[in-house]
Amino acid sequence: xxxxxxxxxxxxxxxxxxxxxxxxxxxxxxxxxxxxxxxxxxxxxxxxxxxxxxxxxxxxxxxxxxxxxxxxxxxxxxxxxxxxxxxxxxxxxxxxxxxxxxxxxxxxxxx
Amino acid sequence: xxxxxxxxxxxxxxxxxxxxxxxxxxxxxxxxxxxxxxxxxxxxxxxxxxxxxxxxxxxxxxxxxxxxxxxxxxxxxxxxxxxxxxxxxxxxxxxxxxxxxxxxxxxxxxxxx
Numbered sequence: 147x148x149x150x151x152x153x154x155x156x157x158x159x160x161x162x163x164x165x166x167x168x169x170x171x172x173x174x175x176x177x178x179x180x181x182x183x184x185x186x187x188x189x190x191x192x193x194x195x196x197x198x199x200x201x202x203x204x205x206x207x208x209x210x211x212x213x214x215x216x217x218x219x220x221x222x223x224x225x226x227x228x229x230x231x232x233x234x235x236x237x238x239x240x241x242x243x244x245x246x247x248x249x250x251x252x253x254x255x256x257x
Numbered sequence: 258x259x260x261x262x263x264x265x266x267x268x269x270x271x272x273x274x275x276x277x278x279x280x281x282x283x284x285x286x287x288x289x290x291x292x293x294x295x296x297x298x299x300x301x302x303x304x305x306x307x308x309x310x311x312x313x314x315x316x317x318x319x320x321x322x323x324x325x326x327x328x329x330x331x332x333x334x335x336x337x338x339x340x341x342x343x344x345x346x347x348x349x350x351x352x353x354x355x356x357x358x359x360x361x362x363x364x365x366x367x368x369x370x
Contacts (some may be wrong), residue, residue: 176355177355178355178356180358180359182359188363188364189261189347189349189361189362189363189364190300190347190349190359190361191361192358192359192360195356195358197355197356231299233299233300237355237356237357238355244290244302244305244313244315245288245290245302245305245349245351245359246302246315246316247292247299247300247301247302248299249298249299250299
């Protein structure tokens with residue numbers, strides 16, 4: 147399985163943008179990049195995914211490097227509710243694949 | 258739309274007791290997963306199932322068994338619980354393709370004393 151590497155923790159001030167990085171240097175051309183987040187005492191929830199192009203949705207933006215070896219999840223205005231652990235994972239676009247998680251980035255939002 | 262439902266939400270077991278964690282999804286997903294999450298740690302995959310009737314080991318399968326009863330249900334059994342199995346257990350489901358989003362249950366908090 148292709149692996150991802152994320153910083154253990156990051157801090158952000160409330161209402162400022164947050165850029166959460168993820169390295170995936172062994173990504174294959176058929177892997178999708180997914181981001182999930184886990185709020186305290188809850189199960190993970192989907193945030194966004196992409197293949198090659200940058201993606202936007204109501205929760206966040208995903209910027210994918212041209213060589214696809216790294217990506218960045220962008221929260222445009224951090225709120226206290228965004229304090230969570232953020233996981234970057236890869237999913238094979240072909241058939242079935244088990245989904246494994248790394249340790250993620252714990253985001254602290256400072257009021 | 259219930260999504261992924263896990264039961265029970267909390268459980269305390271004595272060492273050596275057995276129990277089954279239940280998981281059901283109503284999204285017609287082929288793939289289902291069981292994870293455990295120890296305090297301050299990430300999720301580790303215990304077992305997964307690509308479709309009804311098939312199961313495969315994940316990263317930490319020892320001490321667990323699973324059953325994919327039908328497309329909706331995927332259960333996790335602890336035959337002889339040990340304190341090292343104290344954890345929060347999450348069930349998830351998804352479509353099989355790479356762009357498919359995974360949906361998680363709210364978790365079962367298990368304590369083995």
